[in-house]
Amino acid sequence: MQPPSSATHTGFTVCPGCDLLLEQIRAAADHTAVCPRCGSRLYRARRDSVSKALALSLTGLLLYLPANFMTLLNFDVLGTPSSASIFSSSLSMFAQGQVIVGAVVVLTGLVFPLLTLLLLFAVSLGLYREWQRPWMPVLLRRYHHLTEWAMQDVYLIGVFVTIIKMSHTAAIEPGVGLYCFVGLVLVTIAAQSVIDYPLFWSRMNQGWEPPLPPPGAETAMEAGLMVCHTCRMVVAAGDGRKPRTCPRCGGRIHFRRHDSISRTWALVITAIIFTFPANLLPIMEVEYLGVPDRNTIMDGIIYFFHEGSYGIGAIILIASILVPLFKIVGMLLILLSIHFRRQGWLRHKSLMFRFIQFIGRWSMLDIFVIALLCALVRFGYLSTVNAAPAAFYFTGVVLSTMFSAINFDPRLLWDAAAMPVSRETSYATASSS
Numbered sequence: 278m279q280p281p282s283s284a285t286h287t288g289f290t291v292c293p294g295c296d297l298l299l300e301q302i303r304a305a306a307d308h309t310a311v312c313p314r315c316g317s318r319l320y321r322a323r324r325d326s327v328s329k330a331l332a333l334s335l336t337g338l339l340l341y342l343p344a345n346f347m348t349l350l351n352f353d354v355l356g357t358p359s360s361a362s363i364f365s366s367s368l369s370m371f372a373q374g375q376v377i378v379g380a381v382v383v384l385t386g387l388v389f390p391l392l393t394l395l396l397l398f399a400v401s402l403g404l405y406r407e408w409q410r411p412w413m414p415v416l417l418r419r420y421h422h423l424t425e426w427a428m429q430d431v432y433l434i435g436v437f438v439t440i441i442k443m444s445h446t447a448a449i450e451p452g453v454g455l456y457c458f459v460g461l462v463l464v465t466i467a468a469q470s471v472i473d474y475p476l477f478w479s480r481m482n483q484g485w486e487p488p489l490p491p492p493g494a495e496t497a498m499e500a501g502l503m504v505c506h507t508c509r510m511v512v513a514a515g516d517g518r519k520p521r522t523c524p525r526c527g528g529r530i531h532f533r534r535h536d537s538i539s540r541t542w543a544l545v546i547t548a549i550i551f552t553f554p555a556n557l558l559p560i561m562e563v564e565y566l567g568v569p570d571r572n573t574i575m576d577g578i579i580y581f582f583h584e585g586s587y588g589i590g591a592i593i594l595i596a597s598i599l600v601p602l603f604k605i606v607g608m609l610l611i612l613l614s615i616h617f618r619r620q621g622w623l624r625h626k627s628l629m630f631r632f633i634q635f636i637g638r639w640s641m642l643d644i645f646v647i648a649l650l651c652a653l654v655r656f657g658y659l660s661t662v663n664a665a666p667a668a669f670y671f672t673g674v675v676l677s678t679m680f681s682a683i684n685f686d687p688r689l690l691w692d693a694a695a696m697p698v699s700r701e702t703s704y705a706t707a708s709s710s
């Protein structure tokens with residue numbers, strides 16, 4: 278596709294997904310540039326990115342305290358009231374003796390969402406005031422890596438699942454915290470989507486000029502160039518081609534991620550081993566009138582389908598069973614295809630890898646639902662909900678599959694096969710990509 282007429286050439290860039298050298302074109306606002314070989318998104322141009330990111334991160338920070346500490350839901354069972362906030366729900370796993378699961382819930386549900394807002398606020402304020410401070414690229418790198426782990430959006434879906442799950446047995450009233458939490462999640466998603474990363478990074482260049490690739494080279498590796506995984510800065514590899522530190526953001530730069538294949542294999546095998554206890558052992562224990570009833574993940578899904586809540590049943594089936602399964606099978610296919618140097622379907626395998634990266638965090642849904650239920654259903658002898666052993670193994674599956682995608686270097690797929698190259702950058706409008 279032809280680039281839009283308002284696009285301007287600004288040197289060259291390297292595709293993070295397949296290492297292809299490309300002309301860098303600054304596209305018109307709301308256009309997305311896509312790698313013609315692997316389909317990875319190179320960048321998306323945004324209007325008024327800095328001021329919007331500043332305003333949205335500030336709004337998020339103002340909403341953070343009421344959203345997390347004020348009452349989320351009020352429950353009433355036979356005249357016995359109970360209530361919970363995001364904060365008390367996040368701590369509920371510790372009371373059950375589930376220290377590791379509790380730590381993951383507190384980090385992904387409370388700590389990382391706050392950190393991402395603080396980091397984005399500091400960086401966008403610095404850019405807005407046109408500062409050139411050495412901490413700005415470091416904070417933007419931290420923000421870039423933390424967004425995947427800040428899971429308040431998954432938590433919010435967990436809140437809705439909990440409401441529907443409990444609506445049959447208790448009178449539920451939403452608290453002020455719920456409205457603030459919905460606002461916080463929407464503002465955070467909006468803040469992430471307005472960031473124009475190439476623009477942010479280019480404002481922190483500090484006089485750096487990229488080295489020019491030699492004519493005829495197709496990939497950065499062939500040209501003796503290395504690209505930063507985070508800020509996409511291109512540097513000359515120099516002698517020994519050893520990993521270096523990025524002069525702009527301070528991240529590690531390598532030709533290919535060190536030990537990527539063996540680490541990914543180890544993490545995928547760990548996920549497979551954890552999958553069995555995660556699905557066979559009970560994940561939640563519901564005590565009603567002193568009689569304990571232990572449920573596996575599958576029991577929970579069957580319960581929703583029996584109750585006629587097909588939508589919620591389908592959401593949990595997808596998040597807790599299908600997503601982890603897809604991630605494991607997908608990563609295995611990619612690893613085997615590299616091992617046997619398969620050359621077909623490379624673009625599809627790249628797309629599948631990007632999808633695995635995208636869906637990774639959504640499997641945490643069931644863990645957030647259990648945390649909410651543990652905090653809310655505290656009616657003494659009448660009824661209580663406790664986390665059961667599978668919660669630990671299930672969290673293990675989510676973490677190991679997420680880390681396997683983080684450790685995998687998608688450029689290795691393309692190294693295994695020499696493909697014909699088209700050098701024209703593809704264009705798509707933001708709405709269609």
Ligand SMILES: [Zn+2]
Nearest residue numbers: 292295312315
């Ligand atoms: Zn590419």
Ligand SMILES: [Zn+2]
Nearest residue numbers: 505508523526
């Ligand atoms: Zn960098």
